[in-house]
Amino acid sequence: MRLRQLSKALQRTVNLSHFSLVMDTHGINELTIRHIFQLLHGLPYLSNLEIDLPLQDSKETSIELYFPVFAKLKELRIAGRWYEGVETLRPAPTTVIPWVLKYLTIYRLDMSFFRFCPDLEHLTINPSINNNRDSETLEVKEVIVEQLQGLSKLSTVVLNVRYSLDMKVGKIVKVKGSEGQWTCPGVSKHLYTLRDVFGLTQS
Known part of the structure; x- marks a missing residue:
């Protein structure tokens, strides 16, 4: 679909609540991406967004530009190497309005x-990374775990990579009433902490 056709389609569907933009080929530039997000920002009922794009013009675009759209969503799935910014080890900008997001799927641990x-309740992490223990990876994981522990409403985490456990964790659920204990329902009665899951527990 051409950009002009997409613009007309979105203008005629102002009640749109779900939108998926997935491309597996190159050819869409940053200006086009910005225009698409401007159109999405104008949809008052948009609550669910999936976006998966390849790297564009041999460079990444700043993801912060699209925060106004993300802030109003209840569910977001974001994949691809097309964006940069929001590094894990950098403090969150104080000017960012807290998002109302409840379901989030990401493909980059950085x-x-x-x-x-x-208000996040359900987090899915699908990174294609190796389970190495170099200092940079450990530092990133330490910060991620610290941030996740601060999300009081988070109750479910889906992990599609192997960390330090002797099993592939498909889904962990927070034990009700606990401060930081998680379990794998239907798989194991063993209790984990997020540090266990991310391979940060000393053996």
Whole structure:
């Protein structure tokens, strides 16, 4: 679909609540991405967004530009190498309005969108990384775990990579009434902490 056709379609569907933009080929530039997000920002009922784009023009675009759209969503799935910014180890900008997001799926551990989401309930992490223990990776994981522990409403985390556990964790659920204990329902009765899951517990 051409940009002009997309613009007309979105202008005629002002009640749109779900939108998916997935591309597996190159050809869309940053200006086009910005225009699409401007159109999405104008949709008052948009609550669910999926966006998966390849790297554009051999460079990444600043993800902060699209925060106004993300802030009003209840569910966001964001994938691809097309964006940069929001490094995990950098403090969250104080000017960012807290998002109302409840469901978030991310594909890059170096981008911690969940720290903007105080109401987050369900987090899915699908990073394609190796389970190495170099200092940089450990530092990133330490900060991620600290941020996740601060999300009081987070009750479910889905992990599609192998960390330090002797099993592939599909889903962990927070034990009700506990401060930081998690379990794998239907798989194991063993209790974990987020530090266990992210491979930060000393053996």
